Amino acid sequence: MEEKNALVEIQGLKKYFSSAGGINHAVDDINMKIQRRTTMGVVGESGCGKSTLGRTIIRLYDPTEGKILLDGEDITEVRGRKLRKVRERMQIIFQDPYSSLNPRMSVEETIREPLKESRRFSRKELEEKVDELMDQVGIEDRLRLSYPHEMDGGRRQRVGIARAIALNPDFIMCDEPVSALDVSIQAQVLNLLMRLQDRLGLTYMFVTHDLSVVRHISDNISVMYLGQLVETAPTRELFRNQLHPYTKALLSAIPSIDIDRPMQRVQLKGEITSAINPKPGCRFAPRCLFATEACNQPQTLTEVEKDHFVSCCRVNEIN
Amino acid sequence: MEQNENFLQVRDLVVEYTSGGQVVHAVNGVSLSLDRGQTLGLVGETGAGKTTIAKAILDILPNPPAKVRSGEILVDGQDILKLSEHEKLKIRGNKIAMIFQDPMTALNPVMSVGEQITEAVLLHNDFTRTQAEARTVEMLEMVGIPGQRYVEFPHQFSGGMKQRVVIAMALACDPELLLADEPTTALDVTIQAQVLEMINDLKTKLNTSMILITHDLGVVAETCDNVAVIYAGKIVEFGTKRDLFKAPAHPYTLGLFDSLPKMDDDSKELHPIPGLPPDPTNLPRGCSFHPRCPRATEACSREGEIPMIELSPGHFCRCIRTGGNN
C-alpha cells in the first residue's frame, strides 16, 4: 500500500446514541483508510457498530466527533448542496432487499429516482440510463414494471445495486448485501459486485458477519468489537496470522466444510456485552483468556507488522 | 435405508399447501430414516420444504392450508399420522421436541424462563412441582446457564442464552428425537460455535436422535452423521457426511459447494448455480433441477419420476446422469 491519498479516510470517528440504559458508544474512536478501487471488509458480531460506522461515513448519521475525509476533503460538517454532492459520490447497498425497496414503486421508478432527483437528465436520457443500469446489473427488461413483492431476493438486491450505482459514485458502503440470500443466489450477487468494481472503478466498504464472504471480496479487513477496531490487516495476512485474541476466536468459530480438518476452537468465555456506558480499556477483556490488569487501560491501535494493526497491549506476549 | 431398528422412518411423504386457488407442492415424496443417537442434516435453500418436513413429523402443520396427501411417518413403529389427537399430544414434546429458528419469539415474555421449562416438565411427566423445579435447574445447568437464573425473564437473556433456554426446554422431557430448525442461524458465529458444541455434547450424553435443518453446509459438517440434500421438496442426494462432502454426486449438491466462497481458494469468480429455484406451484417435468443443471439432457425433462440410484452402499442420488460414474 503506497502512501497516496486514500479515497476515504476517517480520523477518530465517534458516533454515540443515547439509549434507555445510558449512552451507547456504537462507534468509538475509529481510524481507517480506504484506498481507491479496493474493498475494505468490516467484520464483527451483531451490535458491534459496523453498520453504524458505515452509515456515519456516508453521512446518513451525523458523527458525534472525529473527521471524515473524502479524497482529502473534510466532509464531516458539509450541509445543503455540498452534502448532496457528497451523497452522489458515496452510496449504500442495504442488507434487507425486502425493506430497502419502496413496495409501491416499480423497478423502473426505483432506479430512476436517484437520476431524477439529481435533475441533470432529460426525460429521454432518463429512460436510456435506466435501460443501461438494468442491463448492467442483469435485470431482464420484462421486469421493468414489476414491484418488489413480485421478485425474489436476488433480483431485489440487484435493483438496490442499480439504484446505488446510478449516479456513478466512487464509494459504496455495502451493508451485509448478501446475508439475506441463499448460497447460490449469494454467489451470483457477489460476482456482480466484483464485476462492477472492476468495470466502474468502485471502492467498497463491505460490512458483514460472514467471514468466508469477506475473505472472498476484500483486499483489507478490519475487525470490530463493541464499537472499537481491534485489528486491521490485508486479507491474506489476517487469515494467515491473527494477532488479536478476538480475531483468533472469530476465525476459529467459522464452521468449516472440510470434514477432515480437526477443529481447534479458541473458546470464549461468556457472551458479547453491550457498548452502553463502557469502562475504559479493552472491551474484549471480560471474555479474553489472556486478560490482565493492564487490559483495563485504554488501548491504542499500533502497527505490529507492516500494514497490520492491532489494538492489544499484550500482543507480543500472546503470539 | 431399509433397516428395521430405525427409530424414525418417513415413507413417501407428500405435503401440499393451497394458496389463492393454487396448489403449492411443498414436499413431493420424501423418504428417510434415522437411527437412535444419530443426527441427520436436511440441507436446502429457502422454500425447498425442509421446515415442512419437520413440522409434518411433529404433525403441527396448519391444516388448512397444509395437507399431508400421502405417506407414513413411523416413530418407533407407530404411524404418527394415524394417532388420535390425545395420543399425539403424548408424543409431542415427550418423544419428539422441536427447536425453532428464532429464540426471540419462542419464549413467553411475561413468564420467567424457569417457570416455562417447569411447565413443560409437568405437562409430560408425573413429577411433583418440587421435582419438576429440580429438573429445570438441572436442565438449565446442563445447557450452561446458572440455576439462579431460573427466576429471570426472557428479555434479561441475550440471543445465544435464549437459544440455550429453548434447547433446555426441548430437552427437559428427554425426547428421543429432536427437530432443530436452523437453531443457530439467528446467532453470531462465536455464539453459534458455543451452541453447536453444546448440542453435540448433549447428543452424545443423552443419546438423542436429531434432525438438523440448515442451509449452512459448515454447520452440517460439524454436527451431522448423515445428510439429505433437498431440492423442490425432494431428496436429491442422501448419504453419510463423508459421502456428501468428499464425493458429492448430484449436480445440485455440486452447485451448492461451488457457490460457496472457499476459505482456501483465492480465485476471483464464484460459480453460482444459474437461474432460480422452481415455482412450487408449477414444478418442471421430470427432474425438477434440469432447467438449471449443466449436465441436463433431453431425457432429464421427460415425464415421470427420476429414481434414487444407490451409488455406493448408503449413498443415494436422484440423477439419471450420475449413475454411470461410480
Next chain:
Amino acid sequence: MTEAKTNMTRKKSRKQSMFLAVLKRILKNPVSCIGLIILLILILSAVFAPLLAPYSITEMDYDSIYALPSLKHPFGCDKLGRDLFSRCLYGGRYSLSLGFIAAICGFTFGQVFGIMVGYAGGKVDNIAMRICDVLQAIPGNLLAILISTTLGSGFGNTILAMTVGGLAGSVRSTRAMCLKEREMEYLQAAKSINCSRATIMYKHMLPNIVAPAIVGTTMSIGGTIMGAAGLAYIGLGIQPPLPEWGAMLSAGREQILYYPHLMIFPGLCIAVTVLAINLFGDGLRDAIDPKLKD
C-alpha cells in the same frame, strides 16, 4: 422515443390495473357490492334531484299540509305542505356533500400534518401530540357545537366544525403509521440518493401508509353525516328552509306523535346512507389489505 411512449402507456395501464384489481375485489364481495350500489343510487338521485323531484322544495300545497304518504306525495308532506320526497332528494345534496367534503378535508389535513409530525419526530412530534391531547380531551361533538355557536351556523361552518372534531384523531393515527414505517430502510435509501424531505415524506412514505387512512376516512363519512344531522337537529347546523336531512328531522320533531312520517323518512335516508357507507368501507378494507394482495 416511441419506445419511451409505449413505456409510458404500459405504466399507465399498470397503475390502472392496480385500481381495477381493488375494484374487482370489491365487486367480488356481495355485501360491499350492495353497499356500493345503494351509495351510487343515493349520490345519483341527489345529483339529479332537479330531474327526479316531482315538486320544487319550496312549493307549498295548502291542501296537503301534513299529508300522509300517497301516490301523489310518496313520502307525504310537511307542515307547510311541501313534498317530503322532493325535499329528501335535495337533502341528499347537502348531507352527502357535507359528509364527503368534511371527510376529505379531515383526510388531507390528517395526512399532511400526520406525516410531517411523524417524520420529524423529536420536539415537533412532542408539541403536536400535546396539542392533539388538548383537542381530544374535548368530545368531538362538543367541539363541533362550540365552533358552530361561535362562528354561526351554515353549510361552510358545519363542514369546519365536523373537520376539526376529527382532525386530532386523524393526525394521531397517521403519525402512528409513520413511526412504524420510518424504520424501513427504503426511506434511508431515499435519503442517500438525495431525495428532499418533502419527496421522502409525500412520494415515498405517503403511498405506503395511505391505504388504512382511505378505509378509515370512508368509514368516517357516515359518522360525519350523523354528526352534521345532530348539529342541525339541535339547531346549530344547516338551517331550515334548506332541506338537510338533520334539519328536516329537527323540523319534524314537534309532530312526532301525530305525523311520524315527518321524521321517519329523513331518518331512513340517514340510516341507509350510513349503512351503505359502512358496508362498502368493510369491503374496501378487505380489498386494500396488503396481506390479501397476491
